Amino acid sequence: MTSFTITLANQGGAAFDVDHRKPLLQSLREQGVDLPYGCKYGGCITCAAKIISGKVSQKAQRALNNRQINNGYIILCVARPMSDCTLEVGVECHDKLYRNPFLDPLAAHELKADIATPLEAKK
């Protein structure tokens, strides 16, 4: 198996070797990391973490809009690592996850992927 090292920046830099085929939530919980989660199918955002460095694949996630993705959020219950990663986890990293939609609207390219207008397509 290919394994990568996941470092949790806001948990004292604790590091864990994980299988690249498994979702990060599963790998980290199996090694005793106490993480929030909800639906386990990529739809509910409860397990969102922030990626500081590295790369993940999270094709199954449906919860994040493009602004949240651009702010570094990943959905741990479906994200699989593609490199060593440094993450912040838990609600302590949710500073940019939630916004008041009446005060801070999304631009067309910041919506969820299925309805976003790509920036280059804008006139």
Next chain:
Amino acid sequence: MTNHCCGPGYASPAEAMRAPREKLLYTIAIYTGTGIQKPDYLCTIDVDPESSTYSQVISRLQMPGIGDELHHMGWNACSSCHGDASMERKYLIVPGVRSTNLHIVDCATDPRNPTLFKVIDGAEIKTRTNLSAPHTVHCLGSDIIISMLGDAQGNAPGGYLQLNKEFEIVGRWENSMGSIKFGYDFWYQPRHNVMVSSEWAAPNTFMPGFDLEEVGHLKYGREIHFWDFEKKEPKQTFYLGEDGLLPLEVRFHHNPDSSHGFVGAALSANIIHWWKDAAGDWQWEKIVDVGNEPHPEWPIPIPGVISVILLSMDDTHLYLCNWLHGDIRQYDISDPHNATLTGQVWMGGLLGRAPEVNGVKVTGGPQMIQLSLDGKRLYVTTSLFSTWDNQFYPEIRTNGGCMLMVNCDTENGGMEIDPRFVVDFGKEPNGPSRCHETRYPGGDCTSDIWV
């Protein structure tokens, strides 16, 4: 005349109104999405004014795991089983919206200390029925159906899960979802062979939070559906348009002969009324339109966001909550075509009208309500849904939710927040939690249906 026959509930709404006063409440409280790594739980709250623990949480039943997001719940039996001596209102079915787990809680063996009787694992429900995200629970005589807002991957429209009275999965209740795009709440009125269902959104849309922009992309509902209840398939759909954005709580009259019913359109902040006309056709109209309110510091006015509506047992009054404005309203709907505002109280909300009530800072707004059978006491909680709370009322993470009680004048109209009653969920033993739906052991104004 009191019916001595047997089963749970009451022979009629009038008999329900004469039932003894509620002494206990069951209310869910959540830690999902709060940062506290503890399970959500069911609280038992003492509401007997003669008791030394009045207005306190007297027991807490933790769910087995974290992350359920307990939300709505329902009894295994209600007045729809009144004629069946083998049935008993004993178990609450307490679903987790995010986990899809169904918790069956025994509330009758020791009403002050409910215990977990059984868990139906969300993974099993997803595998066997391709459904997830349970919401409304209603019993149908002996079996139970639950609106499930998504398929096993959180896509709309989901469907209806049927359980038998042993809490075994029967399968999908409906024969067809027709062209229904979304699910949410439902209520049935069997003498008219009808069920009405409403629309929130796909779990993958509403669970992560509210992107207002998605309303315009038709990711949120604006239709209600009239079902052929016996055939278990939708028969007619009303497109409510801009008047009916996010139609949520569905309430038929308790009178089983009546065809009148109501739904609150959350984002439009309207009450929609429907009825069957003399020709036997269903009609609808808007009877309440809550205007947007200017915010002192915001560039755009705020909609009320009617998160819940409820009818008194005698069908004379409709209550609604404007979760973002912070008010609860009482309307006289003795004439269901003409709603008359008869009472209003404020707690929390974004407009700053009542930031503190009974010594507790109210974070959030009036959200879920439950009315006593006699129509005189309305219990109110303040949290809507963890992710939506986090967007509109981020201080709820440290303050928690709260429960208040409103005394309702059913003779002359009017409402008043009871100064003696407050449950501050900011002071819970494991840290600030958030309270949502409430049920009464003896039935309540959103549980009981007469067949």
